[in-house]
Amino acid sequence: MSFDEIEVTNVNFDEIIERRGTHCAKWDKMEAVYGVPAESGIAMWVADMDFRPPQVVQDALQAQINHGVHGYFGDDSEYLAAIQWWMENRHGWKVDADAIFTTHGLVNGTAMCVDAFTQPGDGVVLFTPVYHAFARVIKAAERRVVECPLTNTSGRYEMDFDAYDALMTGDEKMLILCSPHNPGGRVWSREELQGVADFAKRHDLVLVSDEIHHDLVMPGQKHIPMAHIDGIEDRLVMMTATTKTFNMAGSHVGNVIIADPKMRQQFAARMAAMGSSPNSFGLLMATAAYSPDGAAWVDELMDYLDGNRRHFDEAVNAIPGLRSMPLEATYLAWVDFSGTGMDRTEFTERVEKSARIAANHGATFGTGGESFMRFNLAMPRARVEEACERLAKAFSDLQ
Numbered sequence: 001m002s003f004d005e006i007e008v009t010n011v012n013f014d015e016i017i018e019r020r021g022t023h024c025a026k027w028d029k030m031e032a033v034y035g036v037p038a039e040s041g042i043a044m045w046v047a048d049m050d051f052r053p054p055q056v057v058q059d060a061l062q063a064q065i066n067h068g069v070h071g072y073f074g075d076d077s078e079y080l081a082a083i084q085w086w087m088e089n090r091h092g093w094k095v096d097a098d099a100i101f102t103t104h105g106l107v108n109g110t111a112m113c114v115d116a117f118t119q120p121g122d123g124v125v126l127f128t129p130v131y132h133a134f135a136r137v138i139k140a141a142e143r144r145v146v147e148c149p150l151t152n153t154s155g156r157y158e159m160d161f162d163a164y165d166a167l168m169t170g171d172e173k174m175l176i177l178c179s180p181h182n183p184g185g186r187v188w189s190r191e192e193l194q195g196v197a198d199f200a201k202r203h204d205l206v207l208v209s210d211e212i213h214h215d216l217v218m219p220g221q222k223h224i225p226m227a228h229i230d231g232i233e234d235r236l237v238m239m240t241a242t243t244k245t246f247n248m249a250g251s252h253v254g255n256v257i258i259a260d261p262k263m264r265q266q267f268a269a270r271m272a273a274m275g276s277s278p279n280s281f282g283l284l285m286a287t288a289a290y291s292p293d294g295a296a297w298v299d300e301l302m303d304y305l306d307g308n309r310r311h312f313d314e315a316v317n318a319i320p321g322l323r324s325m326p327l328e329a330t331y332l333a334w335v336d337f338s339g340t341g342m343d344r345t346e347f348t349e350r351v352e353k354s355a356r357i358a359a360n361h362g363a364t365f366g367t368g369g370e371s372f373m374r375f376n377l378a379m380p381r382a383r384v385e386e387a388c389e390r391l392a393k394a395f396s397d398l399q
Contacts (some may be wrong), residue, residue, distance in 0.1 A: 016383070020038060028353065056293040061285065076102075077097075102254070113237055150368060158187050159195060165202070196229075201231070253278055307333070309333070337372070
């Protein structure tokens with residue numbers, strides 16, 4: 001079946017779904033983590049969406065529940081075929097089924113890569129600011145975080161490979177790239193990706209490309225898989241997942257995809273040593289999501305998120321001293337407060353205490369994030385509008 005044969009699903013993304021009291025990290029933990037009151041706060045921190053997954057995913061789960069026996073998962077050929085179908089049809093990328101490893105999400109996938117391809121004390125390179133779990137995993141594994149700061153050029157992140165070359169000591173063994181970039185929302189160009197590949201080759205680094213946001217690209221933008229860059233296959237690890245695309249983070253299923261046979265063997269050995277195997281519900285959900293119905297849902301989702309992005313940017317950029325970085329991908333707005341002249345404590349308190357919004361502190365993303373906060377826009381538009389009104393009021397003395 002082609003995409004053209006799938007009717008638009010007309011999902012009601014405006015529906016307010018109450019998530020408080022449902023063991024939801026984003027809503028049930030914001031008071032403990034940020035001091036934002038549970039009853040009146042707006043949760044804009046944890047990167048999941050306040051929308052239900054596509055109906056095709058719900059139907060797959062319901063069929064399993066109706067069957068009623070939840071034993072070990074056997075034949076995964078449909079699951080692997082669904083991944084292959086999605087990557088080829090949505091990203092023009094042909095994937096060998098034998099190259100696919102299933103992990104318990106991509107934070108686990110990152111940890112497995114660090115374990116398989118580096119040793120304690122090795123340096124792991126990050127282009128910062130970047131997704132905070134990378135540094136957490138690297139440090140927990142007793143490896144060394146090597147920060148290569150991105151350049152903020154007129155509110156847009158760029159890479160400076162000459163500067164990065166000068167930072168290398170020879171002890172670095174891995175580079176983890178976030179593509180598209182979280183938290184800056186950049187869709188890296190082919191030239192930039194080639195620069196990353198060349199940098200990895202110059203310094204003999206394993207290149208782990210976390211592409212979990214690759215489906216969440218704004219209209220007019222085009223994501224290029226790192227696997228499409230020539231001359232990098234012998235050191236490349238690709239990481240993808242359904243979880244961010246379809247709001248199924250609780251399923252904890254991700255894929256590490258390795259084309260090189262030698263690296264594949266190394267990774268398989270570590271997987272075997274860990275006794276790792278996926279959960280059946282996650283595989284069922286992912287198989288259902290990677291389908292024409294799932295594709296139609298994603299297209300609708302991105303139209304809606306683009307509307308949220310435009311509303312948020314217009315409102316936030318109207319507040320003197322605040323600047324939202326142009327969002328090319330993801331649903332995570334990256335707002336710079338440096339123009340306010342306030343220190344981090346003051347602007348953070350205004351967001352949390354006055355506006356009653358729980359948003360990620362920029363400093364947790366590494367060097368370059370100190371003056372920023374990250375806001376999750378994947379929620380009904382009414383909540384985005386309310387958040388914008390609260391921010392305008394919290395900083396009203398600047399206007």
